Amino acid sequence: MSPEPRNRDPEYCFRSPLEDHPTLPNRPPKCPWKKDLHKTEQSPHGKWDWKPSDGKILPSILKAVGNTPLVKMNKIPKAENIECEIYGKCEFMNPGGSIKERMLIRCIEDAEKCGTLKPGMTIIETTSGNTGIALAWVCAIKDYKCIIVLPDKSSKEKEDIMKAFGATVVRVPMGEPDISENGKYGKTHYLHKTTPNSIILDQFSNPSNAVAHYDVTAEEIYYQCDGQVDMIVIAAGTGGTMTGIGRKFKEISPNTIIIGADPYSSKFAQPDKINETNVKFSEVEGIGDTIIPTICDRTNIDKWYKLYDIESLNVARRLIKEEGLLVGLSSGVIMAGALKAVKEYNLGKGKKVVVVLPDGTRNYLTKFIVDQWMEQRKLLPAVNTRNHWWWDI
Numbered sequence: 001m002s003p004e005p006r007n008r009d010p011e012y013c014f015r016s017p018l019e020d021h022p023t024l025p026n027r028p029p030k031c032p033w034k035k036d037l038h039k040t041e042q043s044p045h046g047k048w049d050w051k052p053s054d055g056k057i058l059p060s061i062l063k064a065v066g067n068t069p070l071v072k073m074n075k076i077p078k079a080e081n082i083e084c085e086i087y088g089k090c091e092f093m094n095p096g097g098s099i100k101e102r103m104l105i106r107c108i109e110d111a112e113k114c115g116t117l118k119p120g121m122t123i124i125e126t127t128s129g130n131t132g133i134a135l136a137w138v139c140a141i142k143d144y145k146c147i148i149v150l151p152d153k154s155s156k157e158k159e160d161i162m163k164a165f166g167a168t169v170v171r172v173p174m175g176e177p178d179i180s181e182n183g184k185y186g187k188t189h190y191l192h193k194t195t196p197n198s199i200i201l202d203q204f205s206n207p208s209n210a211v212a213h214y215d216v217t218a219e220e221i222y223y224q225c226d227g228q229v230d231m232i233v234i235a236a237g238t239g240g241t242m243t244g245i246g247r248k249f250k251e252i253s254p255n256t257i258i259i260g261a262d263p264y265s266s267k268f269a270q271p272d273k274i275n276e277t278n279v280k281f282s283e284v285e286g287i288g289d290t291i292i293p294t295i296c297d298r299t300n301i302d303k304w305y306k307l308y309d310i311e312s313l314n315v316a317r318r319l320i321k322e323e324g325l326l327v328g329l330s331s332g333v334i335m336a337g338a339l340k341a342v343k344e345y346n347l348g349k350g351k352k353v354v355v356v357l358p359d360g361t362r363n364y365l366t367k368f369i370v371d372q373w374m375e376q377r378k379l380l381p382a383v384n385t386r387n388h389w390w391w392d393i
């Protein structure tokens with residue numbers, strides 16, 4: 001199905017381009033991928049020796065990554081008068097709990113092959129959490145040291161999981177300019193400069209991120225749907241999933257409609273004017289940004305939808321309550337975008353829609369699943385269940 005790829009030669013070895021001063025990871029990409037490249041010459045991507053589990057005993061938990069279930073949704077489509085099939089790609093069922101694991105293993109293995117990552121080194125990364133969990137998890141298994149730079153918006157649940165794997169977690173405040181001393185990229189840069197024998201994998205610029213989804217996640221979806229995928233709905237944080245899945249599908253299934261879902265306050269969506277809003281903050285973690293990371297290729301997105309937290313978080317709660325899918329915040333954005341898209345595109349009986357569900361409820365046990373948390377943020381109407389006389393004063 002896919003073209004035979006080139007061998008990964010040293011010129012493709014990625015090094016985070018650290019200068020003396022921190023810079024934003026939104027440099028122009030160097031990847032030569034173009035829509036019809038695979039028809040004329042070999043893919044620029046290296047082939048990954050990735051073997052999915054055969055269902056027998058695994059040599060380590062790392063081999064349990066991927067092959068996540070694709071699950072039919074039943075009640076939500078019915079309640080919304082939607083006739084097409086909607087399937088959730090359950091990335092929260094990866095062993096570390098998110099979509100970040102294939103790509104993290106790929107980044108590590110590529111760095112090991114290139115010799116930029118050697119035994120005993122310390123890996124430093126800034127993350128909204130899921131990449132950090134995946135990294136801390138792989139480091140625990142492979143005996144690397146790990147320092148995670150985590151914005152204070154990210155949940156305590158995520159921090160605790162990383163610490164359980166043995167990572168050091170350094171919190172940075174929101175609102176600091178990203179490349180300032182206390183900003184997420186500035187702090188990461190400083191820690192790298194001052195930690196001997198350290199490396200930054202740089203998920204925002206590292207092509208191995210997108211290529212993992214191109215080589216594996218996209219192929220899984222195509223296989224699970226027997227080659228009929230009419231629509232895929234995804235979001236972007238680094239843009240790795242979007243780039244990898246988008247590029248592979250434009251090659252193997254060019255009629256698949258690719259939809260991007262983006263929370264208000266983020267600036268990924270196109271055209272730019274649909275991002276215009278007074279909303280400055282979203283509770284959603286892990287997707288959305290105001291810079292477009294180096295690896296993010298938005299050219300394969302056919303249409304973007306913007307979502308408010310009130311709709312996304314309530315849809316995330318419905319995914320749990322009505323479909324039994326223990327999803328996280330960003331899944332609500334993507335599913336809310338999917339509901340709008342299938343209606344607007346008028347997808348009828350027999351059409352197949354895949355909604356990528358990036359992480360799970362475990363990361364947000366104190367957040368959107370708690371009624372009071374939702375009510376405090378006016379995301380759910382506050383109900384006077386105790387009949388307080390002063391309620392409406």
Ligand SMILES: N[C@@H](CCSC[C@H](N)C(=O)O)C(=O)O
Pocket residue numbers: 100126127128129130131132151236237238285286287288289290
């Ligand atoms: N700009 C956002 C999202 C970054 S994407 C990171 C990725 N999802 C991760 O798990 O690290 C932010 O910084 O919060």
